[in-house]
Amino acid sequence: MNTAPSASLPVLVPRQALPQAACHAGLEPIPYDVGCPMPSAAVAARALLSLVRTPQEFQAELASAPALEYVQVVTAGFDGLPQRLPAGVGLGTARGANGQIVAELALGLLIASLRCFAEAGREGRRGRLARPMGQSVFGSVIVVLGAGDLAVQFRSRALACGATVHLVGRTARAGVHGIDQAPDLITEADAVVVMVPLDSTTRGLVDQEFLARMKDGAVLVNVGRGPVVSTPALVAELRRGRLRAALDVTDPEPLPGDHELWDLPGVIITPHIGGSVRGFFDRAYAVCLDQLAQFARGQRPSNRVI
16 A cells, blocks of 8 residues: 655556646656557556556556556546455445436436336327326435445435435435335335445345335336346236336346347336536546545555455
């Protein structure tokens, strides 16, 4: 771990982030073009700001920078990355950069599902004024699996709509239920919103037993990671028409065009667009470069996960 401040930290940054990087004292930016071979100066880089577009590109970035001590990514999720890092190399996320944007999508998916937008649209296309009887977020009970920045951002928006919101974290604390309380909470929930990262403790967390405890007509919203939810178990419940689902992430991902999920009733799917809005990278770069500046000063970055 970096323990002493450096006069200048050589850090690989995407070329488009150079203007923001130049504003951070203590950073010596080494520009690179995403998707292209790294510059020869990469051998001196002690830190990397990575977009992690594909595992292959990430591996190529790491191989080009043998002096790396720290990797900073532009996403809040980091599943699949720790095992790819060389021993002793730290890892930080962009937690806090775009939680409000993904929370907005989660609320939109929830409203669209509760209010039966898809069904109403199909009826309208048939020339009918049928009005599917939906449910309002107002007065609903929502259980959120997660208690980080994204979950907190979502809670504030759902509370503004008049919902009751329960956050569920790994352990109980003020304002947060422990994961051991989830089985009882979800039996009364009108919606369960998945906002946890993917790791060994959350993979398959929403399984057949979990889904069976959700009440009839409840909505499952997933904006976390696809493998947190068991796809076969969810498909079984959706076939029966007992639950509804609004998914921005799936397992597998991308979801094949002929996958059954696309055509099941009560399902809304968006192809992992949680952060796909204008300004995403500006916000992410601002957080990431601040994290790297902390590292350059010899501090432990506040978003460090390894």
